[in-house]
Amino acid sequence: MTQHETLRLRDVTVALDGQPLIAGLSLAVAPGEVATVMGPSGSGKSTLLSWICGSVDPAFAIEGHIELDGRDITRTVPEARRVGILFQDDLLFPHLSVGENLAFGIPRGVGREERRKRIADALCEAELTGFEDRDPATLSGGQRARIALMRTLLAEPKALLLDEPFSKLDAALRSRIRRFIFDHAIERGLPALLVTHDPDDAAAAGGPVLEIGAGGAVEATAADAGASAARKTGAF
Ligand code: ADP
Ligand code: MG
Numbered sequence: 401m402t403q404h405e406t407l408r409l410r411d412v413t414v415a416l417d418g419q420p421l422i423a424g425l426s427l428a429v430a431p432g433e434v435a436t437v438m439g440p441s442g443s444g445k446s447t448l449l450s451w452i453c454g455s456v457d458p459a460f461a462i463e464g465h466i467e468l469d470g471r472d473i474t475r476t477v478p479e480a481r482r483v484g485i486l487f488q489d490d491l492l493f494p495h496l497s498v499g500e501n502l503a504f505g506i507p508r509g510v511g512r513e514e515r516r517k518r519i520a521d522a523l524c525e526a527e528l529t530g531f532e533d534r535d536p537a538t539l540s541g542g543q544r545a546r547i548a549l550m551r552t553l554l555a556e557p558k559a560l561l562l563d564e565p566f567s568k569l570d571a572a573l574r575s576r577i578r579r580f581i582f583d584h585a586i587e588r589g590l591p592a593l594l595v596t597h598d599p600d601d602a603a604a605a606g607g608p609v610l611e612i613g614a615g616g617a618v619e620a621t622a623a624d625a626g627a628s629a630a631r632k633t634g635a636f
């Protein structure tokens with residue numbers, strides 16, 4: 401397995417129209433750990449993740465640094481960052497089969513046989529063996545979520561960002577898919593960063609938790625304050 405390194409955010413400040421959304425957020429996400437940034441709707445969570453991907457809207461004024469795999473990627477072009485993201489809407493391409501959707505994640509230059517093998521392996525891992533030719537419209541919500549994760553992982557990211565990817569699923573499915581996504585990130589030793597408004601998600605993630613809120617203040621939650629303080633002292 402590829403050895404991954406810590407994802408670090410340093411002194412991140414996000415403002416919109418001169419109003420701070422996030423002020424002074426610093427966080428280290430170790431390989432195989434799922435960290436959470438928690439905040440209400442409109443607090444800047446999706447903006448933070450799109451900034452890490454390199455695709456943030458220029459309407460936002462953002463300062464701070466992103467480090468991944470020992471490199472400062474704050475100004476790296478998006479396609480060279482090697483950051484994978486999963487959204488609330490899984491965005492599978494409706495005009496492509498499940499197999500073609502997965503192929504989309506595989507890096508260019510991988511030969512045909514190897515691509516076929518990687519797709520079959522990914523489907524097996526998603527417990528959807530033989531689904532290559534299925535139309536995404538025929539999948540359940542849980543199946544689509546698993547395919548979306550596999551497509552993201554096939555791109556061999558060095559970090560995984562999760563933008564409330566389970567929030568539209570019903571309660572029973574939600575906790576299963578959440579576990580499925582976390583387990584895959586942890587097994588691969590990827591640093592994973594989840595943003596959510598739901599404390600249950602943060603608890604299930606099991607990693608450090610930062611809360612963002614009104615006026616941009618950033619706090620470690622009580623349950624995690626000790627761990628975060630220790631981590632910060634060690635990591636920064
Ligand atoms: P969250 O994901 O926490 O719900 P967002 O990051 O999506 O929050 O949005 C933060 C704030 O920025 C919200 O008030 C939202 O309406 C606003 N916003 C989001 N995208 C844009 C944009 N492209 N241009 C201007 N304002 C935006
Ligand atoms: Mg959002």
